[in-house]
Amino acid sequence: MSREARITLLVLVALVAGAAVAFGAPHVLSDYFVRIILLIALNAILVLALSLSNGFTGVFSLGHVGFIGAGAYISGILSIPVQQKMALLPHLPAFLHAFSLPFLPATLVAGLLTALLAVVVGYPLMRLSGYFVSVATMGFLIIVNVVLINASDFTRGARTFTGVPLETTLPWVMGWLAITLFVLARLVYSPFGRAMKAVRDDTIAASAVGIGVLRTRLIAFVTGAFFSGVGGSLYAHYLGSFSPNTFYFALTMSLITMLVLGGMGSLTGAVVGVVCVSLLSEVLRTVERGFTIGDFAVPALFGASQIVLGFIFILVMIFRPKGIMGDREFTFGLTQGSATVNQTEERKR
């Protein structure tokens, strides 16, 4: 079998397996496990969106959660049913009162508007590098939070934003995850993907061979923001009600932990990180509610799961800074993976 045929087969198998999980799981598993799978897939979309700039292009953004929040609120405002909109958001501009969009168009609009926001934000910020871009994007996250709290005509301010129809089901999330993975894999393992990694590894050398550093960074940033906006919309339609602080430092920290733990230069690594951290925090959350072993009662320790995750993050930073996967991919030996990247890594050492 030729290499192309094997890759096609692998993609088909993955798609069939994904579809089987998406449509089969709700019939086989309990609601609790379906919810965990859904959250894993949802977080995978968010972390993959983050990996594009943070992992592959070397622009470590701390502001993607701002895009997720923007996507959630935009999609929420668009899709609250018309009758409820009058009651919940009485001061909206009239044209927004007149209609409400179904789930898919609302999600697409949220993604596109978020991408537009990323163009505006990224055009100046992508000139910064290393440490400065992290700080500046963190400033962006704080600005988004302040705006969400104060633009109360649109967002109900610090009060809970509610009334978003609960339409995020497992097939929707798995479908969007498949699209995200497909687009990102095509992007990352293409000539443009090589340009991204070149910009990450050596900015000066990259621009010397004719790669537009600003353009490359901006495309990675905006594409990531689009999927962040989409993920935000899925999140909004999953939660139904949320507030500006849902999309702030706590979410940033947990997404970054997933990305760093999985490995920043690998798409499958990002997914591995999401699965590990999600399962671990689910276990820890059960433990922190308190339990008894025989006569010995462990009291409820709320917040303990975050402490453990924080320690794991620091341990990864100390002992395995490249994460579980580093920049390798799970390919079942069917493709060359990132062999060339590994060679350059070897040479560096």
Next chain:
Amino acid sequence: MTQLDYILQQIVNAVSLGSLYALVAVGLSIVFGVLKLTNFAHGDVMMVGAFGVALLAGIGVPFPVAVICGIAAAAVTGFLIERIAYRPIRDAPDVARLLTSLAVTYIIENVGILVFTSSPRNFPLPDILNTSWEVSNGAITFTSINLLTIALTFVSLLLLGWFITRTTTGLGMRAAAEDMSAAQLVGLNVNRLIVVAFIVASAYAGLAGILWAAQAGVVQPQMGFTPLLKAFVAAIIGGFGSIAGALVGGYILGALEIFIVAFLPSAVSSYRDAIVFAVLIAFLLVRPGGLLQPNREIKL
């Protein structure tokens, strides 16, 4: 109340707030100067200092003794953070260390919530510090703690200035900030200098945290995060890594915040923090070295 009195009152408020920002920013700059590390956990060291005082004064320890113990607790916390979390990753890239300090913040705040819950507690301030003073028939008011904040900031920064220009250890810290490997080559014990830098910075954080809590009247496990972010902006405005810069930036930021609220319509002033962080981004883009070029004056 006349227009002039109103303006004078706002200036008093601005100097008081600016002193607090300057105190926090100085600590951040000391650590950044030596290690090139943005220490987000600095805000939590503030929290430790304030909680130490609240707990000790709550069980009847005299207030001045409680303050000294609180500052000591903050210094010890800073020492431990450096030892456990930052030393093993000293050679890692800047971003990795930034993230590690965020993780440390996350851990300390959650431990605080676990032990003390996230609801605010009363900060027991002696009455003598709570008296308010009135000038020009009550048009301008301030409390003793405002005065004390300004005075303590002044004294402690003079002390710091003496320390980094007149003592061997202080000079060594500046040498390490200038060029770590050259400092090592001429025989300075860089590890020790970094530890000293952390202890000094954390003691300043402890003092700032106590003053912050005294002005707010309450302590809370996440109380350090907002002042930390603001002080960070102040340090960048002034020139990150420079002590004089932290001072200048702190007062500029204090004035900016107070004047936004005092003189702009509420539709704009509710976006105060957004304006502050927009200023941060503008500085990063246009003048990343801050107002004072850090390589032209005493750098730490």
